[in-house]
Amino acid sequence: MTSTLDRPTDLAQPTDLRRRLVVIGNGMAGARAVEEILERGGAMQFTITMFGDEPYGNYNRIMLSHVLSGEESDADIFLNSLPWYAENEITLHAGVRAEKIDRFAKLVYSDDGGVTPYDVLIIATGSRSFMPNMDGLYTADGSLLPGVFAFRTIDDTRNMVSYATHDHHRRAVVIGGGLLGLEAARGLQSHGISVEVVHSGGHLMNAQMGPAGGEILRRSVEALGIGVHLRSRTTAILGEDKVTGVRLRDQPDLHCDMVVVAAGIRPNVDVALTSGLPVERAIVVDDSMRVLDEDDIFAVGECVQHRGEVYGLVAPLWEMAAVLADHVTAADTTAAYLGSRTATKLKVAGVEVASMGIQEPERDTDEHIVFSEPSRGVFKSIVIRDEKIIGATLLGDSRKVAYLTQAFDRGLPLPQERVSLMFDLGGPAEEVGVAELADDAQVCNCNGVSKKALADTVKSGCKTVAGVMDKTRAGKGCGSCKLLVKQVVEWAADGAVEEDPAASYYVPGIPMDKPALMAAIREQGLRSVSEVFAALAPDGAEDAKSKMGLASLMKMMLADDYVDERDARFVNDRVHANIQRDGTFSVVPQMKGGVTSPAQLRRIADVADKYKVPMVKLTGGQRIDLLGIRKEDLPQVWADLDMPSGYAYGKSFRTVKTCVGREFCRFGTGDSTKLGVEIESRFQGIESPAKMKLAVSGCPRNCAESLVKDVGVVAIEGDRWEIYVGGAAGAHIRKGDLLATVDDPETVKTLTGRFMQYYRENANWLERTYAFVPRVGIEHIRAVIVDDSEGIAEQLDAAMQASVDNYVDPWKERSDPFTAGQFRTSLPLEVLPQVPVR
Amino acid sequence: MSTDAVTPASMTAGVHVVGPLDQIPIGEGRAFGVVGEQIAVFRLRDGSIRAVSAVCPHRGGPIADGQIDQRVVVCPLHQNAFELDTGCSVTGAAPLRSYHVSTDADANIILRTM
Numbered sequence: 035m036t037s038t039l040d041r042p043t044d045l046a047q048p049t050d051l052r053r054r055l056v057v058i059g060n061g062m063a064g065a066r067a068v069e070e071i072l073e074r075g076g077a078m079q080f081t082i083t084m085f086g087d088e089p090y091g092n093y094n095r096i097m098l099s100h101v102l103s104g105e106e107s108d109a110d111i112f113l114n115s116l117p118w119y120a121e122n123e124i125t126l127h128a129g130v131r132a133e134k135i136d137r138f139a140k141l142v143y144s145d146d147g148g149v150t151p152y153d154v155l156i157i158a159t160g161s162r163s164f165m166p167n168m169d170g171l172y173t174a175d176g177s178l179l180p181g182v183f184a185f186r187t188i189d190d191t192r193n194m195v196s197y198a199t200h201d202h203h204r205r206a207v208v209i210g211g212g213l214l215g216l217e218a219a220r221g222l223q224s225h226g227i228s229v230e231v232v233h234s235g236g237h238l239m240n241a242q243m244g245p246a247g248g249e250i251l252r253r254s255v256e257a258l259g260i261g262v263h264l265r266s267r268t269t270a271i272l273g274e275d276k277v278t279g280v281r282l283r284d285q286p287d288l289h290c291d292m293v294v295v296a297a298g299i300r301p302n303v304d305v306a307l308t309s310g311l312p313v314e315r316a317i318v319v320d321d322s323m324r325v326l327d328e329d330d331i332f333a334v335g336e337c338v339q340h341r342g343e344v345y346g347l348v349a350p351l352w353e354m355a356a357v358l359a360d361h362v363t364a365a366d367t368t369a370a371y372l373g374s375r376t377a378t379k380l381k382v383a384g385v386e387v388a389s390m391g392i393q394e395p396e397r398d399t400d401e402h403i404v405f406s407e408p409s410r411g412v413f414k415s416i417v418i419r420d421e422k423i424i425g426a427t428l429l430g431d432s433r434k435v436a437y438l439t440q441a442f443d444r445g446l447p448l449p450q451e452r453v454s455l456m457f458d459l460g461g462p463a464e465e466v467g468v469a470e471l472a473d474d475a476q477v478c479n480c481n482g483v484s485k486k487a488l489a490d491t492v493k494s495g496c497k498t499v500a501g502v503m504d505k506t507r508a509g510k511g512c513g514s515c516k517l518l519v520k521q522v523v524e525w526a527a528d529g530a531v532e533e534d535p536a537a538s539y540y541v542p543g544i545p546m547d548k549p550a551l552m553a554a555i556r557e558q559g560l561r562s563v564s565e566v567f568a569a570l571a572p573d574g575a576e577d578a579k580s581k582m583g584l585a586s587l588m589k590m591m592l593a594d595d596y597v598d599e600r601d602a603r604f605v606n607d608r609v610h611a612n613i614q615r616d617g618t619f620s621v622v623p624q625m626k627g628g629v630t631s632p633a634q635l636r637r638i639a640d641v642a643d644k645y646k647v648p649m650v651k652l653t654g655g656q657r658i659d660l661l662g663i664r665k666e667d668l669p670q671v672w673a674d675l676d677m678p679s680g681y682a683y684g685k686s687f688r689t690v691k692t693c694v695g696r697e698f699c700r701f702g703t704g705d706s707t708k709l710g711v712e713i714e715s716r717f718q719g720i721e722s723p724a725k726m727k728l729a730v731s732g733c734p735r736n737c738a739e740s741l742v743k744d745v746g747v748v749a750i751e752g753d754r755w756e757i758y759v760g761g762a763a764g765a766h767i768r769k770g771d772l773l774a775t776v777d778d779p780e781t782v783k784t785l786t787g788r789f790m791q792y793y794r795e796n797a798n799w800l801e802r803t804y805a806f807v808p809r810v811g812i813e814h815i816r817a818v819i820v821d822d823s824e825g826i827a828e829q830l831d832a833a834m835q836a837s838v839d840n841y842v843d844p845w846k847e848r849s850d851p852f853t854a855g856q857f858r859t860s861l862p863l864e865v866l867p868q869v870p871v872r
Numbered sequence: 873m874s875t876d877a878v879t880p881a882s883m884t885a886g887v888h889v890v891g892p893l894d895q896i897p898i899g900e901g902r903a904f905g906v907v908g909e910q911i912a913v914f915r916l917r918d919g920s921i922r923a924v925s926a927v928c929p930h931r932g933g934p935i936a937d938g939q940i941d942q943r944v945v946v947c948p949l950h951q952n953a954f955e956l957d958t959g960c961s962v963t964g965a966a967p968l969r970s971y972h973v974s975t976d977a978d979a980n981i982i983l984r985t986m
């Protein structure tokens with residue numbers, strides 16, 4: 035906290051009488067155990083210190099599959115970010131490894147040389163990837179051969195993504211056809227890598243299902259374009275300084291650029307072993323999660339062995355953590371962990387998989403009910419003994435899984451008509467199923483959320499599905515339970531579920547979707563962002579995070595009539611340059627179609643010299659970036675360059691990449707350079723809900739990468755041009771959809787402008803075309819843009835023309851700043867007028 | 873801006889006139905170096921002013937370049953938000969320091985650093 039007054043800092047704290055709790059391992063189990071302890075008032079009893087050899091806070095390891103596939107960013111999977119530790123007064127040694135425990139002196143030795151005393155110790159070291167014996171796996175210095183990856187940590191995942199997306203790496207082999215291997219395969223595919231899975235077992239995911247289910251899964255996986263090699267053992271990794279392939283026993287070598295090893299996990303027990311704790315397959319604990327024969331040492335998570343079982347999924351560790359916390363805080367010293375019946379429900383490589391108990395009948399008297407529909411990838415198998423479910427596997431359709439899990443867990447009596455275990459035969463509807471679910475039935479297995487926890491959240495007033503998911507974290511793991519979460523919320527709200535209204539708002543601060551917002555702006559004749567807040571926001575309250583979106587929208591709608599309030603702009607748009615990590619800016623002059631001239635290059639070189647530009651760089655957008663320019667130098671840099679802005683900073687039309695085309699290239703069928711330059715001249719600086727990047731290629735070899743652009747044009751034989759929209763090759767990869775094939779460059783320009791205007795008017799704020807086009811549907815877009823099915827073509831063309839006519843090069847503000855101190859530095863401040871002290 | 877009572881001693885010691893208010897456009901912020909401290913002063917749309925430290929505790933972002941509303945300033949680098957009144961972060965970052973700021977009869981900005 036801050037104040038103008040100095041507060042006394044030494045508010046006579048009596049010596050801390052709390053006991054010292056030390057936790058080794060800052061993963062899902064360790065952090066969860068601490069959360070449970072805090073929930074039981076542990077902060078009053080303990081000062082808490084945690085060691086984690088990953089240099090981060092605790093993150094949701096399950097979500098790494100999504101990070102690999104690019105569906106989630108790595109920043110979004112943190113469960114406990116660093117401030118959480120500070121807020122709870124937990125000392126976190128991130129990036130520090132505990133090496134040894136002195137059980138008698140009660141000390142933990144760590145690899146930073148530290149010695150930390152404890153009164154109570156928790157070991158939660160988890161597991162690591164198992165690396166089977168293969169020749170060539172390691173280099174001489176003992177590190178993994180470049181191109182070989184494990185799949186366990188956020189760093190593994192980041193490294194895999196960066197390797198997969200660099201240096202023409204195209205082919206990967208995944209060793210291991212279990213849950214992790216399939217997830218890795220699917221994730222790599224989304225980076226355009228072709229993947230083959232090598233599995234030593236006779237069928238995929240053999241820990242979760244029998245051969246019949248495995249066979250159907252193989253078909254589903256192959257249908258995704260992933261190659262599968264069963265009964266194949268990898269004997270060697272090939273390649274001298276980086277991976278070039280793998281050698282299989284009795285089968286031809288597979289060539290590849292990277293290898294992911296997902297051949298199982300091994301508990302991390304080194305610390306326990308060197309410290310003399312009981313270790314068999316893992317650290318042995320009793321029903322109170324105490325390490326055998328230790329009074330003050332507990333263990334939790336994948337590193338423990340309990341009643342002979344070692345677990346490899348998260349659901350059991352939630353139960354363990356609760357029991358552990360009961361004992362550590364003495365909240366309930368009778369609490370006992372009795373083991374988990376692992377019913378897993380997962381989404382693996384996009385396929386729903388649920389499995390519980392045994393996979394196949396074991397006795398002659400066991401009943402076995404099987405349904406198999408390979409063409410749809412659906413397989414269901416249930417094993418019944420003495421009128422109770424003792425095992426089930428569901429693949430491709432897990433609608434009955436809630437009921438089956440409960441029947442399995444509690445041994446519920448089963449219906450005579452067994453087929454109703456698998457399907458709803460006009461019988462009780464899904465909601466009834468939800469109503470019948472026991473209160474403590476776990477709905478989200480990833481984050482351990484029960485039906486009751488969801489219902490309580492609804493009762494406490496949170497009546498939107500998204501709100502309940504945010505509060506409880508349900509559905510935020512593998513995502514396979516989202517449907518069930520929705521059903522439970524609907525049931526608990528008793529019909530009063532509210533749509534999450536904010537989800538449809540154009541900007542968070544104005545409760546309206548885009549059409550309503552645009553209509554209100556028109557009807558009320560609003561002309562500036564502050565007028566919009568005053569008229570349309572709750573209590574007329576401004577919202578900083580809404581300003582930029584509103585400014586862009588109003589400029590698009592009103593062109594010249596827009597009253598441009600500069601505080602509504604993000605700093606980039608105030609100073610027409612992109613802010614950098616140190617508060618300096620980058621300057622990217624316009625270079626239409628990637629075409630430049632000796633004179634331009636000379637001027638750029640002179641500017642780079644004169645302002646000692648730290649880096650001059652060719653961009654991915656075919657132009658030149660001058661990085662590290664001081665804010666106060668911007669106007670003079672622009673004046674010296676005497677080139678227009680390339681808009682590399684805005685949510686706006688950016689560039690048109692081109693290839694050399696017909697004039698020079700022996701394959702070119704159209705003058706792509708000329709058309710690209712014309713398109714860029716026409717649409718320069720047009721603002722839009724998100725960036726628009728275009729390209730024109732002279733033939734289907736596509737050297738300007740037109741298929742992965744917001745609008746991409748390709749010349750084809752016969753003087754014709756294809757127009758693709760909604761392509762992407764950034765955070766997401768998507769091939770554009772063919773909008774039209776037309777005869778002449780003029781029509782290309784018209785349809786390009788019309789499409790962009792339609793997108794500007796209808797897309798959500800920050801929604802790129804790669805999301806907009808599939809949301810609206812290419813058929814609909816083609817009908818509107820090409821066939822004018824709604825009769826708005828003329829209107830769209832006119833609106834775009836108005837924006838084109840309104841273009842002014844923002845770098846002209848160099849000679850006539852728009853606001854006082856527009857280019858005054860904000861940091862560092864040495865150069866500021868230092869204020870005299872009075 | 874803190875409304876804490878200020879003792880007479882600190883009043884004279886840490887009071888700085890940093891120049892006319894109109895060097896800050898409405899709705900924006902500007903940075904000032906004051907006896908070794910870097911301070912961002914914002915002019916809100918309701919006409920009032922606020923002052924907080926100018927360097928983002930997250931990774932050193934230039935707070936004066938941030939966008940504001942009546943309640944918070946949002947750092948331009950990674951969008952952490954801080955209350956203009958208290959400096960406290962509403963996004964879990966460490967706080968900014970807040971300063972007492974006002975204007976005098978000639979519309980000059982007066983900052984207090986103690």
Ligand code: SRM
Nearest residue numbers: 612614620652653654655656657682727762763764765766
């Ligand atoms: C300079 C450049 C990298 C380079 O050195 O080549 C670049 C630099 C940045 N890109 Fe990029 N992108 C650059 C080409 C690309 C490309 C390739 C292209 O344009 O052909 C892509 C993939 C295509 C695309 O846009 O999808 C690309 C996809 C992104 C993305 C992911 C967008 C997405 O939705 O997938 C971001 C993040 C965002 O927009 O939120 C991003 C964001 C950024 C920002 C603006 C990050 C930021 O907010 O500060 C970087 C600014 C660095 C700086 O300080 O100036 N940049 N960026 C390239 C400038 C091109 C130009 O001349 O305008």
Ligand SMILES: Cc1cc2nc3c(=O)[nH]c(=O)nc-3n(C[C@H](O)[C@H](O)[C@H](O)COP(=O)(O)OP(=O)(O)OC[C@H]3O[C@@H](n4cnc5c(N)ncnc54)[C@H](O)[C@@H]3O)c2cc1C
Nearest residue numbers: 059061062063086087095131132159160335336346347348
């Ligand atoms: C890609 C992937 C996908 C998965 N998907 C699913 C899924 O869909 N469903 C599911 O139920 N489970 C899934 N799992 C398994 C789940 O993530 C684990 O069961 C869970 O993370 C185990 O928690 P833990 O705390 O025991 O171990 P971890 O989360 O591994 O935490 C242990 C931590 O301790 C640290 N550590 C180890 N030794 C030391 C030491 N000596 N000093 C300091 N720190 C140390 C480690 O670095 C690690 O950060 C998945 C796992 C992966 C890798």
Ligand code: SF4
Nearest residue numbers: 614615653654764765
């Ligand atoms: S330039 Fe683009 S890819 Fe490179 S670090 Fe910045 S945002 Fe990431």
Ligand code: FES
Nearest residue numbers: 928931933947950
């Ligand atoms: S530097 Fe301010 S939010 Fe990161």
